[in-house]
Amino acid sequence: MKRIHVVAAVIRGADGRILIARRADTQHQGGLWEFPGGKVEEGESVAAALARELREELGIEVTASRPLIKVGHDYPDKQVLLDVWEVSGFSGEPHGAEGQPLAWVSPRELAQYDFPEANQPIVAAARLPDQYLITPEGLEVPQMLRGIQKAVAGGIRLVQLRAPDMYDPKYRDVAVDAAGLCAGKAQLMLKGPLEWLGDFPSAGWHLTAAQLRKYASKGRPFPKERWLAASCHTAEELALAEQMGVDFVTLSPVQATRTHPDAVPLGWDQAAGLIAGFRHPVFLLGGVGPEDRERAWQAGAQGVAGIRAFWPEG
Structure with a gap:
């Protein structure tokens, strides 16, 4: 069966809202x-x-316009490749030229609309920013919280609270404060035992590769309303992330880094190849910074993730 190549647009207005259209009742889906x-x-x-x-x-x-995400999907009666582009500039006033109802909705509201199953990764990509901040190790708590506050004030909308050197009760306390700083402004992603999930209802969860291996076969640990992400480094881990039903992943390391000097970098070409076989948003991590966003988009990624490159100075 030949895969049908379809182009789709996430059209973003000047106010950040996104244009969606309702399919006629007589159409597929x-x-x-x-x-x-x-x-x-x-x-x-x-x-x-x-x-x-x-x-x-x-x-x-x-x-x-620019590339956003490619999603392959197999329906029982057809196979499609959705080639999705973000459209940030256009002339003219959009109207349903074929009689279709239109709606301008905020990224957050997208989750409340019913889309075809193949569109779910696109909904995630449309809601996610193109930068993902991961907190540096070795900071004192006040320094970490100040940095998060400054980053969010500077426009960062996705924050992972990563503090592997912190003992559990201290991390949990910091998580409460970080959730307060992010409330209504940025999405906080936490790391830790899945037993904590119920204690932080507003936070998303970012799984380690080890957690992926342990829990993937059990499926998604909480409903779609919360963000679920995972750290991936190989095609095998991407397959496990798919099995678990994650919303997005980080893929690393793209290039050599000071924090993981022993890790063999994927390189841009291999990273692009891995992204091509995966149907959810991917943030590239490892030796990349804000200046690499364009290259990441061309490789098929949602954007870039980083620690020092994104952490506000001072």
């Missing part, structure tokens, strides 16, 4: 919401298909 787009014609480039589909469906002209 009718009545569900979707990201506008359509089939890439034989011999047509993806960029040309994106421009054509949005012109035909919404009456707009694309002026700024």
